[in-house]
Structure formats: structure tokens, C-alpha cells
Amino acid sequence: MAARIEHLVTSGTFSLDGGTWDVDNNVWIVGDDSEAVVIDAAHDAGAIAEALGGRTLRAIVCTHAHNDHIDAAPELAARTGAPILPHTDDLPLWKQTHPDRSPDGELTDGQILTVAGVDLTVLHTPGHAPGAVCLHAPELTALFSGDILFAGGPGATGRSYSHFPTIVDSIRDRLLTLPGDTVVHTGHGDTTTVAAEAPHLQEWIDRGF
Structure with a gap:
């Protein structure tokens, strides 16, 4: 059975620097009928577990x-036995949400995760957060960008642990070098x-997006 990408949207809140905002998050599932990985266990472990079957x-x-992006991760791990894997540079942020629950491993730049015969290559892309990563799956013509790159521009860099010049470097050097049809x-x-996004890089820089 060929690997496929599945998508669900979960709703909750984002909190940082004393503020809280309502948000809808994309949760991505990559796999086949027998195995999968979840990218960003957001808000609702039950809904994600149901989608996994x-x-x-x-x-x-x-x-x-x-x-x-991580609030439902411990519950989902408890339900499934799956390891939770962030980049080590984001441990300070992780501990703000889960001070009593450590991750089970770490992601490193260039690491390859394989599921259902498909390789997901970890790209360390700091800027929105120090340990932000994207996952590139060339066999699926797919990039999972987290909050680094959106339709219309980079992720936010106006709060703690973020840096606009760094996110621009990450997007220019690690993401916009990928095939255009990704x-x-x-x-x-x-x-x-x-x-669609590559032609606008200089606009973002000029605007300090």
C-alpha cells in the first residue's frame, strides 16, 4: 500500500509571552494502512488517535x-506508545508546556525518518523558534513546514525565541532551494x-514581514 498524506484540523489556544490566542492547527499524518507518523500533535489527542485508527x-x-503544536503529544504518546521527537534547541519551549514530561528523543539536521517506505528528511530551520524543523519527503513531493513558511510569507518572529533574519536565512537557504513543485x-x-512563494522573498525582507 502506497504512503499517503492525511490532514486534520484541531482547535485550541497558543500562549507565549503572557498572551493567549485562539488558533486552528494543521495536523499531518504520513503513512499507509499499517503504520504512520504524526507531524505536530496539536490540541486533541483523541481526534488524532481516531484518524490513525x-x-x-x-x-x-x-x-x-x-x-x-505539542500540547496533545504526551497524551497521544501514552495512547500509542510512540516516541515524541522535537529538536533539542526547542527544549526550553517544550518545558514551558510540559515541565514534568521530557521528550523521548531528538531530531537532528539531516536525520531521516522512514515510514511506509517513504523517507522524511529533517531540515533544521530556525527563526520562528530555535529548534524549528521542516520535513522534506521528495517521494511525496511534499514539505512539512510547521510555522516556518506559510502561503504568503514567513512565520511570525515578533515573540520570544524568534528572529526575523534567521527565518529568512532558513527559508532562502533550506526551503526555496527545493523543487518548485514541492x-x-x-x-x-x-x-x-x-x-508560489519563491518570487516574494525580497518583498518579505524589504517589509520585515
């Missing part, structure tokens, strides 16, 4: 450790493509 969950991958599956909102 009886499949073996190989990993809960965290594109970054803002609370809205579909960008984002952490919030609609998908886009590398080709």
Missing part, C-alpha cells in the same frame, strides 16, 4: 515546541508550493 504510530514529530504543508492555513 489501528495503525502503528512510529513517531510524534514536533516541527517546533510552541504549545499549540507542496508546502503548513502548520496553519492553506498549503502552497515552493514556486
Whole structure:
């Protein structure tokens, strides 16, 4: 059975620097009928577990450790036995949400996660958060960008642990070098493509997006 990408939207809140906002998050499931990985276990472990059905969950991958992307991860791990994997540079953010529950492993730049015969390559792309990562799956013509790149621009860099010049470097050097037809599956909102976003890089820089 060929690997496929599945998508669900969960709703909750994002909290940082003393503020809280209502958000809808994209949760991505990559796998086949027997096994899968979850990218960003946001808000609703029950809904994610239901979408998985009886499949073996190989990993809960965290594109970054803002609370809205990891709040359901421990419960999902408890339900499935899957390891939770963020990048080590995001441990300070992780501990803000889960001070008593450590991750089960870590992601590193260039690491390859394989599920259902498909390789997901970890790209360390700091800027929105120090340990932000994207996952590139060339066999699926897919990039899972977390909150680094959206349809219309970079992720936010106006709060703690973020840095606009760094996110621009990450997007320019790690993401816009991918094939133009790569579909960008984002952490919030609609998908886009590398080709659709690449022409606007200088605009973002000039605007300090």
C-alpha cells in the first residue's frame, strides 16, 4: 500500500509571552494502512488517535515546541506508545508546556525518518523558534513546514525565541532551494508550493514581514 498524506484540523489556544490566542492547527499524518507518523500533535489527542485508527504510530514529530503544536503529544504518546521527537534547541519551549514530561528523543539536521517506505528528511530551520524543523519527503513531493513558511510569507518572529533574519536565512537557504513543485504543508492555513512563494522573498525582507 502506497504512503499517503492525511490532514486534520484541531482547535485550541497558543500562549507565549503572557498572551493567549485562539488558533486552528494543521495536523499531518504520513503513512499507509499499517503504520504512520504524526507531524505536530496539536490540541486533541483523541481526534488524532481516531484518524490513525489501528495503525502503528512510529513517531510524534514536533516541527517546533510552541504549545499549540505539542500540547496533545504526551497524551497521544501514552495512547500509542510512540516516541515524541522535537529538536533539542526547542527544549526550553517544550518545558514551558510540559515541565514534568521530557521528550523521548531528538531530531537532528539531516536525520531521516522512514515510514511506509517513504523517507522524511529533517531540515533544521530556525527563526520562528530555535529548534524549528521542516520535513522534506521528495517521494511525496511534499514539505512539512510547521510555522516556518506559510502561503504568503514567513512565520511570525515578533515573540520570544524568534528572529526575523534567521527565518529568512532558513527559508532562502533550506526551503526555496527545493523543487518548485514541492507542496508546502503548513502548520496553519492553506498549503502552497515552493514556486508560489519563491518570487516574494525580497518583498518579505524589504517589509520585515
